[in-house]
Amino acid sequence: MIPTLDYARARDQADVLRPFRERFAIPTDSSGAELLYLCGHSLGLMPLNARHIVEQELDDWARLGVLGHEHATRPWIPYHRNLTAGLAYLCGAQADEVVAMSSLTVNLHLMLASFFKPDGRRRKILIESGAFSSDRHAVASQLAWHGLDPASDLIELSPPAGAEVVSEAAIEACLEQQGDEIAVVLWPGVQFRTGQAFDLPRIVYAAHRAGCVAGLDLAHSIGNMPLALHATDADFAVWCSYKYLNGGPGAIGGCFVHERNIKAAPASRLHGWWGHDATTRFRMEPRFEAETGAAAWQISNPPILSAAPLLAALKLFQQARMERLREKSLALTALLEEALRPLERQVQIITPREPARRGCQLSLRILGARQRGRQVLERLAGLGVICDWREPDVIRVAPIPLYNRFEEVLVFAERLTQVLQEIP
Ligand SMILES: Cc1ncc(COP(=O)(O)O)c(C=O)c1O
Numbered sequence: 132m133i134p135t136l137d138y139a140r141a142r143d144q145a146d147v148l149r150p151f152r153e154r155f156a157i158p159t160d161s162s163g164a165e166l167l168y169l170c171g172h173s174l175g176l177m178p179l180n181a182r183h184i185v186e187q188e189l190d191d192w193a194r195l196g197v198l199g200h201e202h203a204t205r206p207w208i209p210y211h212r213n214l215t216a217g218l219a220y221l222c223g224a225q226a227d228e229v230v231a232m233s234s235l236t237v238n239l240h241l242m243l244a245s246f247f248k249p250d251g252r253r254r255k256i257l258i259e260s261g262a263f264s265s266d267r268h269a270v271a272s273q274l275a276w277h278g279l280d281p282a283s284d285l286i287e288l289s290p291p292a293g294a295e296v297v298s299e300a301a302i303e304a305c306l307e308q309q310g311d312e313i314a315v316v317l318w319p320g321v322q323f324r325t326g327q328a329f330d331l332p333r334i335v336y337a338a339h340r341a342g343c344v345a346g347l348d349l350a351h352s353i354g355n356m357p358l359a360l361h362a363t364d365a366d367f368a369v370w371c372s373y374k375y376l377n378g379g380p381g382a383i384g385g386c387f388v389h390e391r392n393i394k395a396a397p398a399s400r401l402h403g404w405w406g407h408d409a410t411t412r413f414r415m416e417p418r419f420e421a422e423t424g425a426a427a428w429q430i431s432n433p434p435i436l437s438a439a440p441l442l443a444a445l446k447l448f449q450q451a452r453m454e455r456l457r458e459k460s461l462a463l464t465a466l467l468e469e470a471l472r473p474l475e476r477q478v479q480i481i482t483p484r485e486p487a488r489r490g491c492q493l494s495l496r497i498l499g500a501r502q503r504g505r506q507v508l509e510r511l512a513g514l515g516v517i518c519d520w521r522e523p524d525v526i527r528v529a530p531i532p533l534y535n536r537f538e539e540v541l542v543f544a545e546r547l548t549q550v551l552q553e554i555p
Pocket residue numbers: 234235236237263265266319323348350351371384
């Protein structure tokens with residue numbers, strides 16, 4: 132049966148997480164009407180309290196100048212520590228294993244500087260074909276940096292012909308066949324274009340069994356899916372905070388380094404003064420003494436104004452709790468799938484159908500020409516619907532459990548139905 136608006140409203144009424152929407156700024160059109168924002172997979176909305184925290188930092192700067200490093204409301208020198216507990220919670224990691232720092236691609240390079248150690252025959256990197264361009268640029272340039280050739284040393288695993296997604300079994304098979312040539316497996320938690328969520332423990336296990344380092348890009352996973360990075364045994368992970376984490380445009384990114392690798396002290400790590408033991412950092416001595424944990428990978432002092440909004444956002448996650456967010460997310464996305472069922476001759480959902488194999492996002496392909504898909508997206512925008520496009524032909528839509536309502540999911544399906552009628 133096609134779900135009705137009354138049904139969706141009843142679900143909203145019964146939703147224990149409903150009050151969280153009021154703690155976000157919902158974008159509006161020029162008349163002040165709320166937009167239908169289904170784009171938290173790209174840029175999460177602003178927690179209202181972010182403004183207060185950023186203003187507090189600006190006020191402290193104005194009031195204290197340099198003295199703010201030690202005397203601000205939240206002193207700036209150890210600022211990253213304010214984010215540790217919230218990130219450890221979302222990653223399922225120990226506090227020492229995570230650090231808020233820099234940005235995603237830079238962090239990926241820093242992790243690869245420590246964990247990509249080509250050695251004889253074992254010198255390749257395995258990624259998915261169609262990986263996010265920045266990840267591909269990063270690994271290809273790392274190979275070249277080591278004097279290797281991306282044309283032969285970068286393995287890009289494709290879905291089988293006619294399929295949209297790569298199965299875990301295909302990753303295992305690849306590792307069984309070529310694992311002894313692979314130094315690092317870099318895999319996403321959730322694929323940015325298809326919305327496929329991967330079984331991370333299975334991939335990490337297969338990588339380790341083949342003797343490879345297992346690294347994860349969690350850009351589309353953190354704050355979207357429950358994570359248990361410590362137990363999963365990943366060697367490292369990196370993420371950005373502007374998507375599901377609602378940390379704001381250009382927000383500070385983050386890294387996870389497994390305790391095992393911290394204890395082993397990596398053979399190489401690129402250093403800067405912020406990774407130095409904080410108790411002796413300001414002695415400015417030439418010898419480097421590492422901070423404890425993942426914090427040793429920091430290079431520079433943290434960007435306070437792009438870390439402050441994340442404080443507000445992480446607090447909301449801790450209050451809402453990830454297991455409740457996931458439960459609501461499963462229901463929202465299932466409702467979206469259900470509501471799109473009458474359109475199945477015109478709209479193909481390329482995201483896996485199994486709830487465990489996806490997060491919030493559904494990726495839609497409008498059947499017909501690619502041009503029709505683009506027109507549909509533009510027309511939806513004209514109707515106040517914010518979702519986005521990924522080449523070559525995918526519309527990404529994500530209802531976010533912290534701030535989207537069940538009713539919005541049905542309104543989206545209604546507007547899409549209307550647009551498809553207007554653009555045959
Ligand atoms: C999967 C993935 N990797 C890398 C990036 C690049 O992130 P940044 O510009 O923060 O380095 C993004 C950005 O959206 C992403 O989604």
